[in-house]
Amino acid sequence: MGADHSRAAPPTPPGVRRILVATVLPLFALTVVAAILLWPRGGGPQADDAAAVPRYHGTVTRVVTEPCPPQPDAPEGGPAAAAGPCGTVTVRVEQGPDAGQQVETPIPTGPGAPTVAVDDRIVLVRLTDPADPAATSYNIAEHQRGKPLLWLALVFALAIVAFGRWRGLAALAGLAASFAILLTFVLPGIGGGGSPLPIAVVGSALIMFVVLYLTHGITAQTSVAVLGTLGSLVLTGVLGTLATAATHLTGYGTEDATTLSMFQADVDLHGLLLAGIIIGSLGVLDDVTVTQAATVTELAHANPGLSRLQLYRAATRVGRAHIASTVNTIVLAYAGASLPLLLLLTADSRPVSELLTSEFLAQEIVRSAVATLGLIAAVPLTTGLAAVVTAAGRTSPGRSAADGDSPAGVPTPRTPTTGHRFNEREIALEALSKGGAHDGFRAGPIHPPSRPGDREGSTDAAW
Numbered sequence: 001m002g003a004d005h006s007r008a009a010p011p012t013p014p015g016v017r018r019i020l021v022a023t024v025l026p027l028f029a030l031t032v033v034a035a036i037l038l039w040p041r042g043g044g045p046q047a048d049d050a051a052a053v054p055r056y057h058g059t060v061t062r063v064v065t066e067p068c069p070p071q072p073d074a075p076e077g078g079p080a081a082a083a084g085p086c087g088t089v090t091v092r093v094e095q096g097p098d099a100g101q102q103v104e105t106p107i108p109t110g111p112g113a114p115t116v117a118v119d120d121r122i123v124l125v126r127l128t129d130p131a132d133p134a135a136t137s138y139n140i141a142e143h144q145r146g147k148p149l150l151w152l153a154l155v156f157a158l159a160i161v162a163f164g165r166w167r168g169l170a171a172l173a174g175l176a177a178s179f180a181i182l183l184t185f186v187l188p189g190i191g192g193g194g195s196p197l198p199i200a201v202v203g204s205a206l207i208m209f210v211v212l213y214l215t216h217g218i219t220a221q222t223s224v225a226v227l228g229t230l231g232s233l234v235l236t237g238v239l240g241t242l243a244t245a246a247t248h249l250t251g252y253g254t255e256d257a258t259t260l261s262m263f264q265a266d267v268d269l270h271g272l273l274l275a276g277i278i279i280g281s282l283g284v285l286d287d288v289t290v291t292q293a294a295t296v297t298e299l300a301h302a303n304p305g306l307s308r309l310q311l312y313r314a315a316t317r318v319g320r321a322h323i324a325s326t327v328n329t330i331v332l333a334y335a336g337a338s339l340p341l342l343l344l345l346t347a348d349s350r351p352v353s354e355l356l357t358s359e360f361l362a363q364e365i366v367r368s369a370v371a372t373l374g375l376i377a378a379v380p381l382t383t384g385l386a387a388v389v390t391a392a393g394r395t396s397p398g399r400s401a402a403d404g405d406s407p408a409g410v411p412t413p414r415t416p417t418t419g420h421r422f423n424e425r426e427i428a429l430e431a432l433s434k435g436g437a438h439d440g441f442r443a444g445p446i447h448p449p450s451r452p453g454d455r456e457g458s459t460d461a462a463w
Contacts, residue, residue: 012220016392020223027230031205038199040188054096054126057144060116061102062090085109089116089140091124105138114142121147167215174211181206182279190275193266197237200275204233204282212286221293224389228289228382233278236285236374240277243366249273253363254341273363281371284326288375289382292319296386311387319379326375331368338364 012020065087087107093099105124108114116122121144129135160168186203190196208229216222251257251269260267295315300306306314335342341364345355355361 012389013392016389017220020220020389024223024226027205027227028209031202031209034198034202035185035206038189038194038202039185040192040194055141056093056095056099056124056126058091058093058095058103058122058124060089060118060120060122061092063107063116063118064088064090065107091122091138091140093124093138096126103138105140108140114140116140116143170215174215177210177214178207181210186275186279190267190272191264196268196271196275197241197278200278201233201237204278205230207282208233208286212290216290220389221297221386222290224382224386225286225289225293227385228292228378229282229285231381232285232289232374232378233282235377236281236370237274237278239373240274240366240370243370244270244273247362247366249359249363249366251363253360277367277370280367281374284330284371284375285378288319288322288326288378291322292379292382293386295319296383296390300390306391308387308391311391312383315383315387316379319383323376323379327372330371330375 065085068086085107086109088104089107090102090104093101093103103124108116114122123141123144124138125141127137127139129137157172160172162168164171181203185206186199189199189203208226212222212226212229216225249270251271251273252261253273257269257272261269292315295318296311299311299314341360345361348355350358356365
C-alpha cells in the first residue's frame with residue numbers, strides 16, 4: 001500500500017480535549033447501559049421448522065417445451081390465465097435424500113417465475129402429498145445466487161481497500177460492525193416484542209460510536225462529528241414522533257407491514273415506522289457531520305488566522321451545497337425503494353389530493369421530510385461545535401507576536417482596516433488557494449485582497 005496522504009489535524013489544546021472526553025464518555029456509557037437493558041432475552045420469534053418446505057440445490061440438465069393445453073376463458077375484467085411456457089425440466093439433485101438422481105419438474109410459470117436453461121444452478125423445493133407422505137415432487141423455486149453475490153462482495157471490498165487503503169479497511173470493519181449490531185440487537189429486539197423507538201435510537205447510537213471512531217480515529221474532529229450526529233438523531237426522533245402523531249400514521253401503510261402484523265401480532269408497527277426513519281437517517285447524517293467537521297479543520301489548517309465566526313461562515317457555505325445535493329439523494333432513494341408503489345399510483349383513478357393524503361404515500365412524505373429536517377439541523381450544529389473546538393487556544397486575528405500569543409513560526413495575520421474590507425468568502429478562497437502540506441508549501445496568513453492602486457498589486461497572479 002502507498003503512503004496515506006491524509007493530513008493530520010493540528011493538536012487540540014488539552015483543556016478542549018478534557019471537555020470533549022467529559023462529554024462523549026458519559027454519552028457512550030449511557031448508550032452501553034441502555035443497550036444492556038434493552039438487549040433481547042431469549043432471542044426473537046422462533047421459526048416453525050415443521051412448516052418449512054425443504055429446499056435443495058440442483059443443476060438443470062434438460063429443458064423440454066411443449067404446447068400449452070387450452071385455458072378456460074377468463075371472466076371479463078379478471079386476471080388473464082398464464083400463457084406458458086409449458087413443458088418439463090430435468091434437474092440433477094445435489095442435496096437431500098435424492099442427491100445424485102435426476103428428477104423432473106414443470107417449467108416455472110406465473111409472475112416472477114425464473115427462466116431456466118441447461119446448466120443453470122437452481123433451488124428446488126420438495127413437496128409432500130398430505131394424503132400420501134410417501135409421494136413427493138419437486139418444483140423450481142429460484143436460481144442460486146450465492147456465487148455471484150460472493151464475487152460482487154469481493155470486488156466491492158477490493159475497490160474500497162484499493163482506493164481508501166487503511167481508511168477503506170477501517171470502513172469495511174465499520175460496515176461489518178453495523179450489520180452485527182442490526183442483526184444481534186435491533187432486529188431481535190424489535191422481533192421479540194420490544195419497543196422499536198428506543199431500540200432504534202440506542203442501536204443507531206451504538207453504530208455511530210463504533211463506526212465513526214473506527215473509521216476516522218479517536219480525534220477531536222471525530223468527537224465533534226459524533227456529538228453533531230447524536231444531537232441530530234435525537235431531533236430526528238422528536239420530529240418523527242410529532243409528524244407521525246399529527247398525520248395519524250399507524251404504520252400499516254405497506255403490504256409488508258400488514259403481512260408482518262399477521263405473523264407477529266405483538267410488533268408495534270407505528271414504532272417500527274419511527275425506527276425506520278431514525279436508522280435510515282443515520283447513514284446520511286454521519287456523512288454530513290464528518291464532512292462539516294473536516295471542512296472546518298482544513299480551513300483552520302490552511303489559514304490559522306480565521307476566527308470562529310469566519311470558520312463557521314465559510315464551512316456553512318460548504319454545508320449548504322452538500323445539503324442541496326443530499327436532499328435530492330434522500331427523496332430519490334425513497335422513490336427508488338417505492339417505485340412499484342409509485343407505478344401503482346399512476347393507475348389509480350382517485351384525485352391527486354386523495355392519493356397524497358392516503359397512508360401509504362403520506363408515510364413516504366413524512367419519512368423524507370423528517371430525514372431532511374434532521375439533516376439540515378446537523379449542518380449548523382456540527383459546524384458550530386467544530387468552529388469552537390478548532391479555534392480554541394489559537395491566536396485571535398489582530399494580536400501581535402509581542403503579546404506572546406502567536407505560535408512559534410506563524411506570522412500574525414493582518415487585520416483588515418476600513419480601506420481593506422473583505423468578506424469571509426474571499427478569506428476562504430485565498431486560504432484554499434495557498435495550498436498545504438500536499439504541495440510542499442506552508443499555509444500562510446491571510447492578507448486583505450489588494451485593490452487597484454495598492455503597492456502590492458492585484459491578486460490575479462496568485463490565481
